[in-house]
Amino acid sequence: MRVMKWSMIALAVAAGTSQFAMASSQDEAKGFLEDQSLKLKTRFEYMNRDYKNGAGNVSNGDGTFKSGYRQDSGLSQLLTYESGFTQGTVGFGLDAMAMGSVKLDGGSGRRGNGLFANDSDGNPEKSQGKVGGAVKFRVSDTVLKYGQQFVASPVFATDDSRLLPEVATGTLITSKEIKGLELSAGRFTALSKQTGMGRDSIGGLPDEDGNGGKGLTSINIFGASYSFTDNFTGALAASDADDYFKKYYVNLNYTLPINDEQSLNFDFNGYHTKGDSRGDLVDAIGDGTTGVDNNLWSLAAAYSIGAHKFTLAHQRSSGDNAYYYGVDGNSTIFVANSIQISDFVGRDERSWQARYDLNMKTYGVPGLSFMTRYVMGDHITTNGLGEGKENEWNAESKYVVQEGPAKDLSFRLRYAMYRSNGAYSGYSSDNNDTRLIIEYPLNIL
Template identity: 55%
Template sequence: MRVMKWSMIALAVSAGTSQFAMASAQDDSKGFVEDSTFSINTRALYFSRDFRNNPSGPGSQSRAEESGLGFNALYESGFTQGTIGVGVDVIGLLGVKLDSGKGRAGTGLFPTGSDGRSQDDYSKGGGAIKFRLSNTVLKVGDQYTTAPVFASDDSRLLPELPQGISITSNEIKGLKLEGGHFTASRSQSQTYHDSLGLTKTDFIGGVYAFTPEFTGSLYYAKTEDYFRKYYSNLNWTHALSDDQALAFDFNIYDTKSEGQGLQRAYNDGTTELDNRAFSLQGAYTIGAHTFTLAAQKVTGDGDYGYGVDGGGTVFLANSVARSDFNAEGEKSFQARYDINMASFGVPGLSFMTRYITGSGANTATTSNGKEWERDIEAKYVIQNGPAKDLSLRLRQATYRSGDGVYYGSPSIDELRLIAQYPLNIL
């Protein structure tokens, strides 16, 4: 699940209002060096997961607790001038253990050795060469991905790092087209090549802004020997007044096993995937307050499967901190409340809470499983001064399922403390 995923509503609003500028970006190129940027994002993360009264839980632990420091350096050159511009991107990632122990490892922050202990540090990196013609960019090499059918995850210290070819085109006003061919991906807590076990993923799709308020998207992806996917999204936002707005977001995946069908359903380990997973959410904003309701359903055979095609490839409303509510046959509902304290004289401070309940899940332990989750989050972003843009975040999740729907774990209490500081050097 994508704990730090972008809001699809926010993305759609951005797409609709920007209208994907028609002017040629390559004509405006100032040069390889002149348009370069270099940034380092530093993330400190404390991660605690309490399995409550479940000593036989994952890793035969009743608790996992670790903390670390992650550095994500990204250099993006500009493009050379001319009809076809050429540039490079370079990524450097370093994770450092601050606190752990053999009996507390297993949070997914660090690689784990044969002795059950987390490594003191780990690093990975890569680069890509890129070409630009007008408003179309071709990139070859290591790169982050955000397509709803192939999205890299960034919910731990360091992000996943896929390797392949991508092309993005904004030539037509209101239309963004993209495609990709990826053959490897390094997971968040591993450094070796293709630690996600990806064979090959090819995808194509795009987003179109019918109006500044209404956007739609359609994608197709095929992950060799795993599955093929179709994805569609419709998003509508409407301002009722200066301080009131409505937003609706609909997502649907159609997934079917392909080739060897290596990723099966979780219920019996042999069922082929052939399902539809869809969600609909509506949000009403008035002043500092946003109220959201969401419904989600999985129909057909097997769970909605993802992961080998990126840990972020789950753009569903009820994919939250612990559970995705994506089991075979499961239906789930969410109620959420957000408040932005800027209206009360504290810009940068916000709070969120949500409750999700699911039922009808078919798993290895039950044919009608139930689960629920409650999430609470507080976030503050410093607005000015030497520490401007430093964000401090507290995330707490409580998960319960008497049927063990989520990987057989009936009770999980999770706490994350996150401090993140983006430093723009160039």
């Protein structure tokens, strides 16, 4: 299948000479200042994880816990500046970012939700911040960017699920010279975590002797996506994370329109991970199994009718271990059953999802939406503990202000209930997860 897809893209490239646009993006450049933008995103986040069945948060060292829950809240601001490109054959530009957060609530006994880093005494930091920048060059419809940036590749994706996003340092080239075809390639040498203010603060997985955790040293990535028709797209991606693994990804997405009110969508995602020189990496759930070789795929089918969407998905993981990610970005998992708490990617795991979405625009309330889903996973191989099983239920409501001074202000309430059996309790303890996220994006320039 992979060879066939590469051949199809090669044919698209060979036949694409007639699809070049008459005027490229660089030909239409208005100037460094003329195309600049300055945006400020303010985010409030409250997060509570209430543990069940005797589990807890911070251990007292005697089998008991300081509390049975994690709870904290904070406020963050992300300021991003993007210049335009100078005119001429080669356009030059600059991007910059500044971000910071403050703790509103949360103490040492309730820490651990990932909103704040801990100080030397184990207490959450009261505030944190970081800045970054990048230079960029454009020739025709090809852009080269070097410096600190956010990345959204299926094999290297920075996470933005808490107060502050992860930030990658490196080079990324993106080319859109042929209509419908996008190519990308990059090399990154550092990744700062959401609570890490350092340039390279992502820790790695230790080896079987407990050594390691050195984080990302370098990763090379490549990606290609092509729109075969308005309703059918495909994508390929690959990465090589030094001393960790090589990873390959494929996606096929097809939408079948039925009429103006109905459609069917099919989405396939697949990963193949092959351990690199440190093939003795211990798995993410710490059950003693070695190696990171893994195959992971999911297939989702969604039926939309008016305001309603019904989705069924199946996902499977196989190989020497569970699917591993993190050192290559904590959003590097583009599969159907990666949801609020669990990703359902255990060793040999099989999982099913049923989901329902409702868009209230049809009923006269634009901007209001609801979602609920349930995922059940079983057949998980453990280290002599029997078959692992897990399940999770999510419910979510979101409202986005549509007009007026507060346009684009959003309110998002998320709830999750996660449970696993005793054989798989080492992955994540049973807990109920509640989050309130309020965001206000403002275009200053």
